[in-house]
Amino acid sequence: MITLFFAAGDDNWNQYEGPLILALEKAKISATILTKSPANPETVDYIIYAPVAGALTDFTPYRNVRAVLSLWAGVEKLAPNKTLRQPLCRMVDPGLTEGMVEYVVGHVLRQHLGIDRYIINPNHDWVQKCPPLARERSVGIMGLGTLGTAVTTALRALNFNLSAWGRSPKPDLEMPYFHGADGLEALLSRSEILVTLLPDTPDTRGLLNAQTIAYLPYGAALINPGRGTVIDDVALLAALDQGALSHATLDVFHQEPLPKTHRFWQHPKVTVTPHIAADTRPLTSSRVVVENIRRDQAGLALLHQVDLARGY
Numbered sequence: 435m436i437t438l439f440f441a442a443g444d445d446n447w448n449q450y451e452g453p454l455i456l457a458l459e460k461a462k463i464s465a466t467i468l469t470k471s472p473a474n475p476e477t478v479d480y481i482i483y484a485p486v487a488g489a490l491t492d493f494t495p496y497r498n499v500r501a502v503l504s505l506w507a508g509v510e511k512l513a514p515n516k517t518l519r520q521p522l523c524r525m526v527d528p529g530l531t532e533g534m535v536e537y538v539v540g541h542v543l544r545q546h547l548g549i550d551r552y553i554i555n556p557n558h559d560w561v562q563k564c565p566p567l568a569r570e571r572s573v574g575i576m577g578l579g580t581l582g583t584a585v586t587t588a589l590r591a592l593n594f595n596l597s598a599w600g601r602s603p604k605p606d607l608e609m610p611y612f613h614g615a616d617g618l619e620a621l622l623s624r625s626e627i628l629v630t631l632l633p634d635t636p637d638t639r640g641l642l643n644a645q646t647i648a649y650l651p652y653g654a655a656l657i658n659p660g661r662g663t664v665i666d667d668v669a670l671l672a673a674l675d676q677g678a679l680s681h682a683t684l685d686v687f688h689q690e691p692l693p694k695t696h697r698f699w700q701h702p703k704v705t706v707t708p709h710i711a712a713d714t715r716p717l718t719s720s721r722v723v724v725e726n727i728r729r730d731q732a733g734l735a736l737l738h739q740v741d742l743a744r745g746y
């Protein structure tokens with residue numbers, strides 16, 4: 435019998451109780467699940483975690499925990515926690531990935547087809563300007579991890595002219611791929627639509643600033659469902675005001691909820707979505723959590739382990 439501490443809040447517990455118990459039963463794992471801080475933290479084997487209000491911040495007493503299993507894909511709130519000495523696994527949930535693919539494809543098509551022009555047409559203008567084909571539209575993806583890769587697969591199926599950028603080299607890709615600081619200008623300068631799917635780490639903060647935004651083609655559109663800290667907001671607003679960028683669709687922000695007075699809310703060239711691009715789905719993510727517990731109990735390596743030094 436193992437002991438799990440569900441440290442992800444009551445609201446999450448209401449959604450996860452059924453799927454988690456079902457997944458444990460299917461994996462034939464007997465577990466006691468605690469939903470409140472235990473009197474004796476040393477009895478806990480695994481912590482299932484989400485950074486909700488009042489979330490656990492001191493992992494020191496959980497001496498016997500074998501892994502902290504995050505329900506979130508982004509772990510920027512956990513990775514820098516110096517009390518965390520246990521392995522940390524982030525969420526790679528097929529349901530979440532599917533949601534992100536749908537969000538990105540929808541917003542890329544909106545920009546590519548110029549859909550807004552026909553939705554907001556107060557003067558009933560009859561301007562017959564057919565959009566180019568997807569094969570003639572360049573889309574750049576910053577961050578070719580789990581989500582970036584799934585997104586490129588979907589956009590490739592629509593024939594978009596794709597390129598990508600990441601931290602490490604990736605040979606043998608079916609598209610132009612650039613990496614590291616030296617490769618960023620090459621990616622940006624060919625991206626009429628830029629999708630950012632980067633984690634929040636010390637190295638990604640402020641990557642899109644006045645200098646790098648200027649590398650984008652004039653009138654490019656930006657879609658950011660990764661993390662808000664990647665963008666210098668002041669530089670982005672300046673680029674939109676000057677017409678250098680035509681639109682920004684933003685799902686994530688430096689501060690969330692986005693303050694009601696923030697210029698993004700009023701800006702005619704900004705679409706704000708409230709961090710809804712892709713949610714972790716209890717049914718599929720419970721299976722991921724339980725699979726990691728099963729693997730660990732069987733002496734196998736944990737999946738999706740975070741490199742705490744890198745922060746993702």
Ligand code: NAP
Pocket residue numbers: 507508509530534576577578579580581582599600601602603614631632633634635637638659660661685686709710711712713746
């Ligand atoms: P992932 O698999 O860890 O991929 C991260 C990608 O970013 C990798 O390709 C990595 O490059 C690249 N990267 C990291 N640091 C970099 C740097 N300094 N320079 C260049 N590239 C860098 O993560 P994921 O599952 O795709 O998720 C990406 C992010 O999406 C998450 O961290 C989370 O913040 C965000 N997210 C948002 C939502 C939402 O609803 N808005 C939902 C889920 C996730 P390498 O491949 O070279 O390592």
